[in-house]
Amino acid sequence: MNLKDFWYIAATSSELAAGTVLGKKLLDEPLVLFRDAEGKPVAMQDRCLHRNAKLSAGFVKEGQLVCPYHGWHYGPKGTVTHVPSEGPGKPKAERACNPTYACVEQEGYVYVRLQGNAEDGIRPFPIPNYGRKGWHHVRLINFFRNSVINCAENFVDIPHTVFVHPSIFRKAEYRKLSALVRRVGGNVHVEYQNETSNLGWFSFFLNPKKQPIVHKDNFYLPNATSVEYVFSKHRHFFITSQSIPISAYETLVYTDLTYDYGIWNRITAPLVRWQAQKIIDQDIEIIGNQGDVLKKYGPKFLNSPADIIHVYIESILEAVNRGEDPRALPEKEKQIEFWV
Ligand code: FES
Ligand SMILES: [Fe+2]
Structure with missing residues (x-):
């Protein structure tokens, strides 16, 4: 197993409108995306088999991708279907196919997988409560100059919030927080035990009575995090982030806020x-x-007890990088305390 075995967001569904050609990069692999005649998304290598022009500069004609250089046509399976210089109709010679990648559409995203097979149980990440009755949804897309792992770790890192997001997210109160951190099935689950209302200026809306709240942070193999806060029946939200590896230090983060207010x-x-x-x-x-x-x-880190979350996430991605299946790692758990 390696990072190419997972599904990643390559585009939003609306970005890939019918007739559009998109050039994208995933794990350093240039991709071209378009929709076939039935509207299904197609991902293939962004390279023309003829003289190697970028297909992403081309166009779509009747569900076929046309190269901008000499007009070779490609079908959704990567087959060369027409070579203009060989005259009308099918190409005169049998040719290799352009490599295509598995592509599915889910929850308004087009997901691509560079390798792997349908039986290995790896699926695109389902966004909690997306499209569910009574839930609303906001989506944001942002670029980060860092790796997937450091983006994902930040999204479940509580001690930074009082320094990086002072007052907005959390005020420094030097209060002791406790949490149970578990690594299981290639995921990390953090359950906070004595969270109250220290959540910035919007506490008056989310938690006016300053009740104890439910706060859970989760990391899902290999690139998703979902943070959940429950204040009361109609004050419940998730912040789900999918960090997409463009290259070693380029990450595109798709954030979905799903909430019931x-x-x-x-x-x-x-x-x-x-x-x-x-x-x-x-x-x-x-x-x-x-x-x-x-x-x-x-990466040479010095850790404090709060950083056990990072250590568990890193152990999962290190297993992937060793070619192992991190779902088979032994379960681990640790009770932690830290001050924020
Ligand atoms: S390089 Fe694509 S058709 Fe020639
Ligand atoms: Fe942050």
């Missing part, structure tokens, strides 16, 4: 979007900062 769902959407983007902008800066240093010195 009852009658306030629609009216709060612009505020949810604005606030989330503000928090993400602060993360972009600090994670880019860290990425610049990691590029030079590589």
